[in-house]
Amino acid sequence: MLEAKLDLKLLEMCSKCGACYSICPSCVNIPGYDPRAVIKSILDGEHEKWINHHSIWECLECHYCLEMCYQHYGFESAMTAMRNIATRKGAHPPQVKRGWDMFVKTSRLGEPALPARKKLGLPEPKASGAEEFRKLYALLNEKRAQHKAE
Amino acid sequence: MKEFAVFWGCTIQTRFPFIEKSTRMVLESFKLPYRDIDGFTCCPEKSLVNNVDHGAFVVTAARNVALVDELGYDLVSPCTGCVSNLATVRGELNANPREKAEVNGLLKEIGREFTGTASLKHLVPFFHDTVGVHTIKQKIKRDFKGMRIALHYGCHMIRPSHALRADDPLNPVKFDNLIRGLGAESLQFMTKLMCCGQGLDRIDEHDKALDFARVKLKELKAMKADALVLCCPSCFLQFDNNQFLMEKEGERFGIPVIYFTELLGLALGFSAEELGMSNHRIDCASFLTKWEELSAKPAVAKGIEEGLTGPNALG
Numbered sequence: 273m274l275e276a277k278l279d280l281k282l283l284e285m286c287s288k289c290g291a292c293y294s295i296c297p298s299c300v301n302i303p304g305y306d307p308r309a310v311i312k313s314i315l316d317g318e319h320e321k322w323i324n325h326h327s328i329w330e331c332l333e334c335h336y337c338l339e340m341c342y343q344h345y346g347f348e349s350a351m352t353a354m355r356n357i358a359t360r361k362g363a364h365p366p367q368v369k370r371g372w373d374m375f376v377k378t379s380r381l382g383e384p385a386l387p388a389r390k391k392l393g394l395p396e397p398k399a400s401g402a403e404e405f406r407k408l409y410a411l412l413n414e415k416r417a418q419h420k421a422e
Numbered sequence: 423m424k425e426f427a428v429f430w431g432c433t434i435q436t437r438f439p440f441i442e443k444s445t446r447m448v449l450e451s452f453k454l455p456y457r458d459i460d461g462f463t464c465c466p467e468k469s470l471v472n473n474v475d476h477g478a479f480v481v482t483a484a485r486n487v488a489l490v491d492e493l494g495y496d497l498v499s500p501c502t503g504c505v506s507n508l509a510t511v512r513g514e515l516n517a518n519p520r521e522k523a524e525v526n527g528l529l530k531e532i533g534r535e536f537t538g539t540a541s542l543k544h545l546v547p548f549f550h551d552t553v554g555v556h557t558i559k560q561k562i563k564r565d566f567k568g569m570r571i572a573l574h575y576g577c578h579m580i581r582p583s584h585a586l587r588a589d590d591p592l593n594p595v596k597f598d599n600l601i602r603g604l605g606a607e608s609l610q611f612m613t614k615l616m617c618c619g620q621g622l623d624r625i626d627e628h629d630k631a632l633d634f635a636r637v638k639l640k641e642l643k644a645m646k647a648d649a650l651v652l653c654c655p656s657c658f659l660q661f662d663n664n665q666f667l668m669e670k671e672g673e674r675f676g677i678p679v680i681y682f683t684e685l686l687g688l689a690l691g692f693s694a695e696e697l698g699m700s701n702h703r704i705d706c707a708s709f710l711t712k713w714e715e716l717s718a719k720p721a722v723a724k725g726i727e728e729g730l731t732g733p734n735a736l737g
Contacts, residue, residue, distance in 0.1 A: 273524060274477030297617040301634060329625040333469050334617040335581035339591040344584065355473040364474070365625040371470045379463035379482075381470070382436030392443045392698055397435060401461035401485065404532050408485055411528050412477050 273416045278353040280315075282345045287311050292337035292346060298330050305330050307347040314350060324363050328354040379405040423552065424541075425455040427490050429508070431501035432464050433655035440698025441655060444683040445500045445545070447697065451690050452553055452561065456498070461489050465504040469621055483511035484525045487542070488534040496541040498548045500683065502654040505544040506578030506586060512538045513585035544579050546653050546682060547588040550596040555603035562689040565605025568716045569709075571685075572609045572647040572677075573597050574638070574661070576654035577617050600682075601651065604689050609647055613638045620660035635664045639675040649709045653682035666703035678706040688713075 290308055298305045310322050322328055331351035338346035358364055364372075374381060379402040389397070428449075434441045449456045463482060464471075472479040487508055490497045499505045515522040516538050526536055543551075549558065575594050583591035592615075598608045619634020639661070642650060650661055662679040669675070679702065687697045699706050 274480050274521065276472075276476040297619065297634070301619070301637060302630060326625075326627070330622065330627070330630070332577075332617050332619060332621040334577035335591075336577070336617070338582055352473065356476065359474045367624055367626050368470060368473065371467075371624070372474045375464055375466060375471060376478075380436075381432040381464050381467060384435040385437070385439050388439045389442075392439055394439055394442055394446070395458070398458050398462070399460040401463045401489070404461065404534075405463045405482060405485065408481055408528060408532055409478060411531055412481055415528065416477070 273419050274412065276353055276356040278314075278349065279345070282343050283311060283350060284315065285343055286341070286345055286347055286350070287315055289342075291342070292340040295336050295340055296347075297334060297336065298332055302330055307331065307351055310354060311347060311350050314354075319354065319357070322354055323358045323361055326365075328358060329365055329368075331355075376409065378402055423455055424496050425457055425494075426496040426498045427457050427459045427493070429462060429465070429486070429497050429499040429501070429504050431499060431504040431655065432467075433503075433659070434501060438655055438658065438701075440701045441500060441658070441681050441683065444681060444687045444692075444697045444699075447692055448683045448686050448690065451687075452557070454553070457493075457495060459489060459493065459495070462486055465501075465507040467503060468507045468510065469624060479507075480511050480514065480521070481525055481528055483508050484515060484536040485529060485532075485534060487512055487538065487540060488529055488536045490540040491537045492534070496543065498543050498545055500545045500653060500655075500681075502544055502576040502578035503656060505542055506581070509542045509585040510582060512542065513582075542586075544586075544588060544653070546579055546597050546600065549682075549686075550600055555599055558600070558686070559603050562604065562686075563691040564689055564717065566601075566685075566689065566713065567605040567722075569606045569713060570609055570646070570648045571601055571606045572611060572642050572645070572650050573601060573614065574618065574650055574652040574654075574657055575615060576652055576657045579654065597653070597682075601685075604685065609645060611641055611645060613641050618654075618657040618660040620656045620664075623660070623664075631660065632664055632668060635660050636668065636673075639665060639668075639677055642677050643675045647677060648712055649678045649680045649685075649706070651680050651682060651685055662703050669704075676704075676708065678702070678704055678709040680706060680709065 293299050305327055313319050328351055331348050337348050384397040430442055466482045529535055575597055580589045580594045581591045589596045601608045619631050622631035665675055684697050684699055694710055
C-alpha cells in the first residue's frame with residue numbers, strides 16, 4: 273500500500289532517448305555520473321550492482337529531466353526507485369539515516385531555534401503535529417501489514 | 423484577499439529564523455492576511471522521506487494540506503522545497519482517486535480529510551500574482567536602480583510544473599519581473615537556472631556540493647554581480663554557508679547572498695539590521711555600500727526641466 277513504483281514500459285522508452293542528459297546538472301558537473309547506465313542495468317536485470325553505488329544518490333531531484341521528457345517521466349524516476357531499493361537494504365548514506373530517524377521521531381528535521389527567535393522578537397512557534405503524525409504513520413504501517421496478510 | 427497560512431518549514435525555523443523575521447515584516451507591511459496555524463510537521467522533504475518510504479511522504483504531506491483545507495485557507499511558503507513537496511503529493515492524489523481514498527481512509531482515523539482545495543504557493547509567485555508588481559512599486563520607498571542582481575530561482579519554485587503551475591519550468595520570468603519592478607537589473611547568465619547542488623551535502627558529499635556552488639559563484643564574480651538574490655533556505659545554505667567555508671580556505675568570491683524578503687524589506691525602508699541581515703555568513707556590506715552611494719548621486723536628469731523652462735538670458 274502506497275509503495276514506490278517503477279513503470280518499466282516508460283523506462284524502456286526512456287532508455288532509447290536521453291534528451292535530458294545534457295540538461296541534467298549532475299550529468300554536467302559530476303564526472304562519471306550517468307543515469308542512462310543505471311537504467312540499462314535495470315532493464316538488463318542487473319540493477320543490484322548499483323545498490324551500493326554513490327551515483328544513485330547524486331540525482332538532485334531538480335526535476336529538469338521530468339520537464340524535458342516527452343513522456344513526462346524523466347530518469348529521476350529510475351534513480352528514486354533505486355534509492356528506495358538501496359534504503360530497504362540499509363545501503364543509504366549515514367546522513368539520510370540520521371535524517372530519517374529524526375523525522376520519524378519528531379515529525380520534523382529540526383526544532384525551532386528558540387534563543388535566536390527571542391532575540392529577533394519572533395512569536396512562539398506554533399504547536400507541531402508530531403503526535404498526530406506518529407499516529408498516522410503507525411496506522412499506515414498497520415494497514416500495510418493487513419494488506420500483506422490478506 | 424483570501425486568508426492564508428504560512429508554512430515556514432523546518433530549515434527556516436531551525437537554521438534561519440531571520441528569514442522568518444524579514445518575511446513577517448514584509449507580509450505585515452503589505453497588510454496581507456497571513457495566519458500561523460497549529461499542527462504542521464515537516465512538509466516532508468522529498469529527497470529524504472520519499473527515498474525511504476513513499477507512503478510516509480504521501481500521508482505526511484496530505485495531512486499538512488488537510489490542515490489548511492479544513493480551515494478554508496490557502497497556503498504560502500517562503501521555502502521552495504516545502505511548496506513543491508506539498509504540491510507534488512496533492513497532484514498525485516488528485517490524479518489518482520484510488521490512492522486519495524486510501525489516504526483519506528487513514529486520515530479519517532485521526533479526524534482529518536484531504537480535499538486538495540487550498541491553493542499552495544511559494545512566496546515569489548504569490549507576490550507576483552496576488553500582490554502584483556504594480557502594488558509593490560507603489561509601496562516601496564527606495565528602488566534598486568543601478569544595482570546588478572543575479573537571481574537564483576531554486577528548482578522547486580518552478581518544478582515540477584504539472585503540480586505547481588507557478589511559472590514556465592524552463593524559462594521562468596516572475597522572479598525577474600519582481601526584481602525589475604524593484605528597479606534593479608536582473609542579470610542574464612549561463613548558470614542562472616543551474617541547481618544549487620545543496621542536496622549533495624545531504625548525502626555526505628560535501629566536496630561535490632562545493633563544486634556546484636563554485637561554478638555559479640565564479641561566474642557571478644566574473645560578471646561583477648552586486649548580489650545573488652534567492653528565495654529558498656536550502657539554496658541560501660549552499661551559497662551563504664558554503665561560500666563562507668570556501669572563503670575560509672582562501673577562495674574568495676565576495677558575493678552577498680540576499681533573501682527575496684530582505685531585498686523587498688530594504689526597499690520598503692527597513693534597515694539591514696532590523697531585517698536580521700547581520701546573521702549572514704557572507705557580509706552584505708559591499709551591496710549596501712554601493713546602494714548608499716547610488717542614492718547619494720543626483721536624481722536622473724536632475725535640473726534639466728528647470729534648465730529648459732527657466733529664465734532666458736536673452737530676455
